[in-house]
Structure formats: C-alpha cells, structure tokens
Amino acid sequence: xxxxxxxxxxxxxxxxxxxxxxxxxxxxxxxxxxxxxxxxxxxxxxxxxxxxxxxxxxxxxxxxxxxxxxxxxxxxxxxxxxxxxxxxxxxxxxxxxxxxxxxxxxxxxxxxxxxxxxxxxxxxxxxxxxxxxxxxxxxx
Amino acid sequence: xxxxxxxxxxxxxxxxxxxxxxxxxxxxxxxxxxxxxxxxxxxxxxxxxxxxxxxxxxxxxxxxxxxxxxxxxxxxxxxxxxxxxxxxxxxxxxxxxxxxxxxxxxxxxxxxxxxxxxxxxxxxxxxxxxxxxxxxxxxx
Amino acid sequence: xxxxxxxxxxxxxxxxxxxxxxxxxxxxxxxxxxxxxxxxxxxxxxxxxxxxxxxxxxxxxxxxxxxxxxxxxxxxxxxxxxxxxxxxxxxxxxxxxxxxxxxxxxxxxxxxxxxxxxxxxxxxxxxxxxxxxxxxxxxx
Numbered sequence: 219x220x221x222x223x224x225x226x227x228x229x230x231x232x233x234x235x236x237x238x239x240x241x242x243x244x245x246x247x248x249x250x251x252x253x254x255x256x257x258x259x260x261x262x263x264x265x266x267x268x269x270x271x272x273x274x275x276x277x278x279x280x281x282x283x284x285x286x287x288x289x290x291x292x293x294x295x296x297x298x299x300x301x302x303x304x305x306x307x308x309x310x311x312x313x314x315x316x317x318x319x320x321x322x323x324x325x326x327x328x329x330x331x332x333x334x335x336x337x338x339x340x341x342x343x344x345x346x347x348x349x350x351x352x353x354x355x356x357x358x
Numbered sequence: 359x360x361x362x363x364x365x366x367x368x369x370x371x372x373x374x375x376x377x378x379x380x381x382x383x384x385x386x387x388x389x390x391x392x393x394x395x396x397x398x399x400x401x402x403x404x405x406x407x408x409x410x411x412x413x414x415x416x417x418x419x420x421x422x423x424x425x426x427x428x429x430x431x432x433x434x435x436x437x438x439x440x441x442x443x444x445x446x447x448x449x450x451x452x453x454x455x456x457x458x459x460x461x462x463x464x465x466x467x468x469x470x471x472x473x474x475x476x477x478x479x480x481x482x483x484x485x486x487x488x489x490x491x492x493x494x495x496x497x498x
Numbered sequence: 499x500x501x502x503x504x505x506x507x508x509x510x511x512x513x514x515x516x517x518x519x520x521x522x523x524x525x526x527x528x529x530x531x532x533x534x535x536x537x538x539x540x541x542x543x544x545x546x547x548x549x550x551x552x553x554x555x556x557x558x559x560x561x562x563x564x565x566x567x568x569x570x571x572x573x574x575x576x577x578x579x580x581x582x583x584x585x586x587x588x589x590x591x592x593x594x595x596x597x598x599x600x601x602x603x604x605x606x607x608x609x610x611x612x613x614x615x616x617x618x619x620x621x622x623x624x625x626x627x628x629x630x631x632x633x634x635x636x637x638x
Contacts, residue, residue, distance in 0.1 A: 219359040219499040221534040223603045254361040256398055258536055260601050264551055270456055271404055271448060276436030280445050281452075288428065288568065296556030305560050308551060312561075316550055317599045319457045321400050323363045359499040394501040396538055410596055411544055411588060416576030420585050421592075428568065459597045461540050463503045 222250030238273050253324030260317045265304050267311035268318045285310040362390030378413050393464030400457045405444050407451035408458045425450040502530030518553050533604030540597045545584050547591035548598045565590040
C-alpha cells in the first residue's frame with residue numbers, strides 16, 4: 219500500500235484563526251502519486267480542528283458567531299484550574315470536527331493533474347479550512 | 359491495495375431530508391470484494407452530511423427538532439449576503455458530521471455474504487442515514 | 499494491504515462514562531505491525547462515541563456539563579416512545595463524534611517501539627478517550 223505523509227505548519231497570531239489549506243493538501247496528494255484512496259487531514263494541537271466547507275467570508279463569520287454562542291469563551295471552566303484558558307476552544311473544535319477523511323479517485327482522471335484526479339464534487343469537498351485555536355503552538 | 363469507488367445520487371424535494379443508505383452502501387461493499395478494510399462515505403454537496411445512528415422515526419424527529427434549536431433557520435446569517443439561504447444547513451450538517459468511516463472485517467466471515475462479512479455490531483454501526491439539506495442539488 | 503482488526507470491550511456501571519483507551523489502542527497498533535497508515539477507532543453501541551482530546555479531569559467535567567446543556571437528559575424525546583430512555587445520549591455522542599481516524603507514521607521511527615513509531619504530536623493526538631453512554635450494553 220502506498221502511504222504518503224506530510225506536514226503543514228502554521229503560526230497564528232490571533233486566538234482564533236481559520237486557515238484555508240485546500241491547495242496545500244491537493245499539492246501533497248499530487249506529490250504522493252496516490253490516485254485512488256483517501257486523504258486523512260489531522261490537526262495538532264488538540265484545540266485545533268479540520269473541517270470541509272465553503273470558503274466564504276460570510277459563512278466563516280457565521281461559524282464564529284455560532285461557535286461563540288454554543289461554546290462561549292470567558293467562562294469559569296474547570297479546565298482552567300490547570301492554568302490553561304482555552305476550554306472553549308476544546309469545545310468549539312469538538313463541534314467543528316477533528317480528523318477529516320476525503321476520497322481521492324482517479325477513475326475519471328484524464329490529465330493526471332490533481333484537479334483531474336479529483337472529481338468536481340470531490341474537489342469542492344476538499345475545500346478544507348482549518349481552524350487553529352488556543353495557545354499558539356505551531357500545528358499541522 | 360484494493361480500492362473501489364462508487365456513487366449514489368439522490369434528489370430531494372424537501373429542504374431537509376433524511377435518507378437511509380445502509381443497504382446501498384452494503385451492496386457496494388459486497389461488489390468491491392473488500393473483506394478487510396474501511397468504507398468511507400462522503401457527502402456532496404457541502405450542506406449535506408452523513409452519520410451513523412439508529413433508523414428510528416422518533417429519533418429522527420428528535421434530531422430535527424434539536425438541529426433546529428442549535429442552528430435555527432430563518433436567521434439573518436452573513437452567508438445569505440451571497441444570495442444563498444441555507445447557512446443553517448451548513449451549521450446543522452457540521453453538528454451531524456460529514457465523512458463517515460466504518461470498518462469492514464471478514465475475520466468472522468462465514469458465508470461471504472455482506473451480512474457475514476460484517477460483524478453483528480459493525481452491521482449495526484453501518485446503519486447509515488444520510489441527511490441532505492439545502493439547495494436541491496443532487497448529491498452522493 | 500496490511501489490515502489488523504481488534505476489539506476492546508467495556509462494561510460501564512454509570513449511565514455516562516468516559517474511558518481512556520489510548521494505551522489499549524497503541525498496544526493494538528504495535529501488535530498490528532503497521533508502521534505507516536491509519537487507525538480507525540469505532541464505537542458500538544450507537545449511543546457511544548470516540549473522540550480525541552486531553553485526558554484532564556477538569557476538561558472532562560466541562561464536556562459533561564456542556565453536553566448536558568446542549569442535549570439535556572430527562573426530556574420528552576420522541577425516541578422514548580420505543581421504550582428507550584437514552585435519546586439524549588444519541589444527541590450527545592453526535593456532538594462528541596463517532597469514528598476517529600488517527601495517522602500512524604513510522605517515518606521518524608527509530609526504536610520500533612510504539613512511542614517512536616508515532617510522532618510526538620501524533621502520540622498526543624491518539625490520547626483517545628471513549629465515551630460510553632446509555633443502556634449498559636458492552637461496547638467497543
């Protein structure tokens with residue numbers, strides 16, 4: 219079985235950031251030479267998540283407002299007794315999801331470019347965004 | 359590595375619909391001749407999701423009421439400035455989950471039927487339902 | 499392709515329990531001799547879930563309070579007309595997530611121990627906890 223592993227590193231300045239990683243992931247898939255299989259995108263540290271959705275400013279704002287409502291910051295969480303202050307980030311990323319698995323299929327591939335290796339629908343599905351929260355550790 | 363890809367298409371008439379796809383997925387697994395591995399079930403378009411749970415009418419009603427409470431429709435979402443009106447569907451499917459990965463194991467297989475290839479527990483776990491929301495695009 | 503399947507069984511006495519399974523999963527990975535690939539951790543019965551996060555008492559308390567707020571028990575759920583009383587557990591595990599897929603990579607492996615086969619970050623990511631809820635069925 220062909221397995222290819224690679225890493226993306228991000229440093230964020232804000233407490234919460236959304237990062238679009240679809241192009242980076244597609245480039246890694248191309249390098250891997252996998253034409254039929256899956257991509258697993260997993261985020262570290264643990265208060266970050268990975269999800270698949272439209273990369274649209276309004277929708278990202280909606281996600282931010284919604285996450286703040288469902289898992290508010292600034293509360294007296296038990297987790298903060300450890301000295302951490304990001305319990306809400308742990309909850310928010312639980313909502314958004316953590317590991318993402320996306321299909322790769324070359325069945326319809328023509329030009330052997332990544333774009334062609336992915337079906338139109340799948341290409342859309344791989345519009346991964348990445349949400350990195352919390353303590354400023356570099357993460358993938 | 360044996361990789362098998364197939365597609366299911368659905369047209370829904372309602373804004374929100376739950377569709378039971380376990381039998382279709384099991385049939386695809388059987389066709390694939392994969393006896394040990396995983397099934398990845400991924401939904402497109404992006405406002406649809408896939409999840410694993412009991413196919414029970416009361417529970418589905420509970421999910422619908424709960425999703426409407428956590429991610430209400432009819433609000434003034436930023437995403438709607440693009441002309442779309444389904445921001446709530448994006449949020450709802452985030453709660454429900456998107457890609458589902460289910461184990462296939464033939465370790466206990468006897469008759470080589472799909473039923474036997476899947477352990478009893480796993481068979482139950484593959485009672486996939488599929489939630490398609492939003493703009494009426496055909497989806498898989 | 500090397501595929502290895504194993505099972506963990508738990509009996510819980512409480513209606514809701516969090517169980518740490520990282521060591522068990524890491525031992526299974528070691529036994530499998532898979533050095534590059536993925537681990538799929540899937541929970542049965544259906545009202546149980548699997549998630550990846552810090553194993554910290556305060557955070558687990560936060561999760562419990564938060565889940566009770568988002569998906570309260572003791573309500574008149576439609577699902578209860580079947581005789582079951584755990585609709586809230588179905589909702590809670592939907593929030594927490596169900597199947598978890600974690601990367602295994604031996605790229606940096608030195609000593610062939612599990613610890614070395616997993617990168618430091620990945621090792622942290624595999625700090626799986628397991629939430630078993632509901633009707634007391636043994637589950638994996």
